[in-house]
Amino acid sequence: MPGDRIRRVGIVFSGGPAPAANAVIAAAAISFLEDGREVIGFFHGFSNLVAWDPVDHRLVADEHYRRLTLADVRGIRNARGVLLGTSRVGPGAEVRTLDDLDDPARTGNLRRVLEALDAMEIDALVTIGGDGTLRAAWLLYEYQARLPEDSRRVAIVHLPKTIDNDYRGIDFTFGFFTAVDVMAKEVENLRADAAATSSWFIIETMGRKAGWLSYGVAIAGEADLVLAAEDVDPTLTIDGTASGALDLDRLAARIDLAVAAAEARGKHHGVVVLAEGLADRLPADIIAHAGRNEQGNLAQGTVDLARLVAARVTERHARRTGVRKRFKSLQLGYESRSAPPHAFDVMLGSQLGIGAYRALVEEGLDGFMVSVTGQLDLHYLPLHTLVDRTTTRTEIRYIRRDSDLYRLARFLEERTDRGPQWGPGRRRE
Incomplete structure (x- = not known):
């Protein structure tokens, strides 16, 4: 399959909690695990990845992340809260224009995140979050595009999350109806x-x-x-x-x-x-x-x-x-x-989670957001179509x-x- 090179996948949940968060995490993790791939769940969003240092802040299992097993993620679709925890720390906050991606002073957090992922031999990163997380995912993708050709790349796929439902590219976000x-x-x-x-x-x-x-x-x-x-x-x-x-x-x-x-x-x-x-x-x-x-x-x-x-x-x-x-x-x-997730949010969240696997492994995509249309039919949108390349900001859907x-x-x-x-x-x- 196109994504055969992906053997170890990282999952980050960032921003505010949303009902059915665990349905998304579980569906994504189970899809990769049952296909023989490792899944690393990073605790509290990007916070530990941004703080990574090869000497002073190495990532420690079960303190900063967990190597997820099927036992960890089965039967939690309706569980409240966020299995991995969350935070609003986001890499790329200092980046204001695309030219800033060539400025080492403004890309320190992006670099540290990628170095941490490289140190853990992560092949693909699934980000789950709102517009700030979408922007972070896009910046990670764009930053890697500027690295030397022989650099190790981490494939990026994003899953939209917000109870506010103000996301471009998807009609309804999981957690909204709950x-x-x-x-x-x-x-x-x-x-x-x-x-x-x-x-x-x-x-x-x-x-x-x-x-x-x-x-x-x-x-x-x-x-x-x-x-x-x-x-x-x-x-x-x-x-x-x-x-x-x-x-x-x-x-x-x-x-x-x-x-x-x-x-x-x-x-x-x-x-x-x-x-x-x-x-x-x-x-x-x-x-x-x-x-x-x-x-x-x-x-x-x-x-x-x-x-x-x-x-x-x-x-x-x-x-x-x-x-x-x-x-x-x-x-x-x-x-x-x-709150306990509404049935539709569990269904939607589960489909988005599985969509991460299908995008990365079956479709071989990188730099895309998973979405649904019609009767939860999956489709995939390039991240660059969801972000203004001039302002580097996402567009709110009113x-x-x-x-x-x-x-x-x-x-x-x-x-x-x-x-x-x-x-x-x-x-x-």
């Missing part, structure tokens, strides 16, 4: 609480810059309104332009408009879902003191968008009605990342406002009232 299901059930609980207390909840969900997770949660959880970065248009910005900073007062007005419409129907309670990515559109003075992640980007959860918005909506509603109504805020997300999913959410959010047409009614505040 995360939606977990948070949608929370929204259902809050809907019942809101009805009992005649109040509203402003919920902020994970999802980074795109609205996939918030839209899924709102649709499945029967929220009364969902707003994400895709919804920011000139009517919601400070300067009235599509690219302007988000105006919290205008956002509050948009939400209060939905609240007023519900009240006109006799409904005095509900749930609004906001995507955390809206925080990226806030003015600099509001996010100046927010936290930053390892890459220096805004840690959106530290902004506490839901709390800021709930306070503005409370004031606006009080001015409109003369009633001090309760708008309570809550952030959702972490509780979904290691919900299109002309898509049927977007139209579905808009249709359903005004149809959350339950029959029969009686109940405790509006509570005296």
Whole structure:
């Protein structure tokens, strides 16, 4: 077969946890092991590989990695968490352009990763992770292309992972439907609480810059309104332009408009879902003191968008009605990342794991991402088609406002009232 030279395979899981992570790891490992190939599972993402040194930080079995056996990976498809652990350490963070790959000062981490893999006689590396891991996989591939022709190469295959579902090249990522299901059930609980207390909840969900997770949660959880970065248009910005900073007062007005419409129907309670990515559109003075992640980007959860918005909506509603109504805020997300995986996520993750074997061994591919289409049919995309070669950044996939999913959410959010047409009614505040 094309991949006969591959005798030892490394697996790295990087970034945030996602339901069905172990289904991916297990399917990949079993495929290679049953074909007589060794599998090395590296602990905690790239962290130990980046720190490798032939003298001061040699990799130690069962401390930095494990030589996986069938007994390690059978029967774990539905197990929570990540068998190998994870981290957000990524090689190539210092690389800003392709020319930087020729700069030894900027490629130290990439070099150390490859030297560590070479020292362990790894023939192929399977990376599992989000867009940062995709970028790291692409940089490892591109960096090797610049090495002397007689250099030992490590074949690179990437498997897409994120509960945010904002990945180009695949319709749905494993873990997405589980995360939606977990948070949608929370929204259902809050809907019942809101009805009992005649109040509203402003919920902020994970999802980074795109609205996939918030839209899924709102649709499945029967929220009364969902707003994400895709919804920011000139009517919601400070300067009235599509690219302007988000105006919290205008956002509050948009939400209060939905609240007023519900009240006109006799409904005095509900749930609004906001995507955390809206925080990226806030003015600099509001996010100046927010936290930053390892890459220096805004840690959106530290902004506490839901709390800021709930306070503005409370004031606006009080001015409109003369009633001090309760708008309570809550952030959702972490509780979904290691939840028991949804059946579809297990199926999808397992297929992607097997796809790593088929890409490397049966197809002899290098520098590709495994994807699926239709009824989980495998196909493979060159990594360079998923990364902007000028900026070296991946492209986020947003919900299109002309898509049927977007139209579905808009249709359903005004149809959350339950029959029969009686109940405790509006509570005296």
